[in-house]
Amino acid sequence: xxxxxxxxxxxxxxxxxxxxxxxxxxxxxxxxxxxxxxxxxxxxxxxxxxxxxxxxxxxxxxxxxxxxxxxxxxxxxxxxxxxxxxxxxxxxxxxxxxxxxxxxxxxxxxxxxxxxxxxxxxxxxxxxxxxxxxxxxxxxxxxxxxxxxxxxxxxxxxxxxxxxxxxxxxxxxxxxxxxxxxxxxxxxxxxxxxxxxxxxxxxxxxxxxxxxxxxxxxxxxxxxxxxxxxxxxxxxxxxxxxxxxxxxxxxxxxxxxxxxx
Numbered sequence: 001x002x003x004x005x006x007x008x009x010x011x012x013x014x015x016x017x018x019x020x021x022x023x024x025x026x027x028x029x030x031x032x033x034x035x036x037x038x039x040x041x042x043x044x045x046x047x048x049x050x051x052x053x054x055x056x057x058x059x060x061x062x063x064x065x066x067x068x069x070x071x072x073x074x075x076x077x078x079x080x081x082x083x084x085x086x087x088x089x090x091x092x093x094x095x096x097x098x099x100x101x102x103x104x105x106x107x108x109x110x111x112x113x114x115x116x117x118x119x120x121x122x123x124x125x126x127x128x129x130x131x132x133x134x135x136x137x138x139x140x141x142x143x144x145x146x147x148x149x150x151x152x153x154x155x156x157x158x159x160x161x162x163x164x165x166x167x168x169x170x171x172x173x174x175x176x177x178x179x180x181x182x183x184x185x186x187x188x189x190x191x192x193x194x195x196x197x198x199x200x201x202x203x204x205x206x207x208x209x210x211x212x213x214x215x216x217x218x219x220x221x222x223x224x225x226x227x228x229x230x231x232x233x234x235x236x237x238x239x240x241x242x243x244x245x246x247x248x249x250x251x252x253x254x255x256x257x258x259x260x261x
Contacts, residue, residue, distance in 0.1 A: 008042030009065040009246070011058065014086070015049045016072035016105050022204045030070055030196075036195045037238050038068065038245065050086055051150040061092065065085075066099035068244045069106025071194065076108035076159060077118040087113045100188045101245050102159055107190030114165035114184055122157040123176055125215060126155040129207055132181070132193065139171070139183060141247045142240060151233045153193035154202050160192065189244050195237030199227060 019029040027033045031047040039045055046064075048054050055066075069090075074080055090113040093100055108118045123240040131150045138147075161179040164170060172190075183189045194202075198216060203224050210220040212234035 008044070008065075009130060010044040010046070010063055011038070011066045011068065011245070012064050012199065013045065013047045013065060014069045014088070014106070015047050016070045016109075017073065018051065018258075019239040020204065020208065023201060026200070033201070034068055036068065037234075037260075040242070048124060049251050050089075051082055052084075054083055055089060056170060061096060061098070062248070064098065066101070066184070067093060068245070069100065069102040071104035071106065071156070074105065074110055075118075076105050084133075093094060093185075094188065097187050099245055101241060102190040103189075103196065104192060104194055104214075105159075107192050108159055108161055110184070110188060110190045111161040111165055111168075111179070111182065114168060114188070116161050116165035116168065117163035118159055120164045121158055121160045121177070125158045125219070126176055127195050127209075127215070127220075127223040128154070128155060129199075129230040129232055130155045130174055130176065130193065132172045133167075134181075139186065141243050142171075145236075145239055147236055147240065151236055152197060152230055153191075153237060154197040154227075154232050155193045156197070156202060156205055157192060157227070161190075189259055194231075195234070197232070198234070199232070202227060215221075 013031050013034050015031060023030055048056055051137050068235045086109060090110060100112045112118050129152050133150050134147060141178050160177050164179060164182060165184060168182045168184045170179050170182050173179050177192055181190060207225055209215045210217045
């Protein structure tokens with residue numbers, strides 16, 4: 001387990017994919033990509049390489065204020081041994097009411113852990129930058145950010161949540177994917193897109209998908225050309241993710257505020 005020292009709150013990234021050579025060279029791995037987006041002064045960030053079988057012990061779970069689940073090359077609807085172990089871990093964290101943010105595969109595996117259904121998308125790959133529509137009734141404290149109704153985000157997936165878990169709420173949709181974001185209570189949120197990605201990471205992934213025959217070179221080139229026309233709303237996504245992961249509702253003398261845990 002890799003650690004970044006700090007004196008404040010403590011968070012863990014559950015890394016569900018091996019780092020590509022490009023991301024290791026440019027960003028210090030996917031752990032570095034997430035920390036760059038989410039870290040604030042005084043915090044500690046650790047990483048568990050769960051796709052390699054590295055999981056926190058039960059007595060370590062109480063040490064963390066929140067967890068982030070990354071994307072993956074594996075299927076959230078698959079039966080790999082580590083996927084089963086991750087499902088067990090997420091059930092424990094849910095029972096502990098721990099804050100959990102899931103991204104792409106992380107979003108999907110949360111949906112499965114909570115009782116939803118994940119499958120291949122009937123419309124195939126989504127590669128590029130896409131506008132998604134946020135719910136008009138975002139939960140507090142996200143509603144306090146006064147975000148626009150539409151935000152653009154990098155997408156890179158061929159699976160999706162097809163059936164929402166009971167008691168979960170869709171909080172964003174797109175014209176391609178019906179469940180772009182969901183929340184479960186006040187402690188779990190999933191995002192199908194990649195708020196942490198920059199377009200160079202996306203383009204490198206598209207190249208590797210084409211090289212390994214997951215997509216055609218023509219489709220990959222068209223996806224890059226289309227993505228090049230749009231910019232993801234990275235700063236808005238950063239604020240949204242940080243506010244969810246670290247903020248909570250509290251009421252003092254009838255005044256709503258954001259208190260950071």
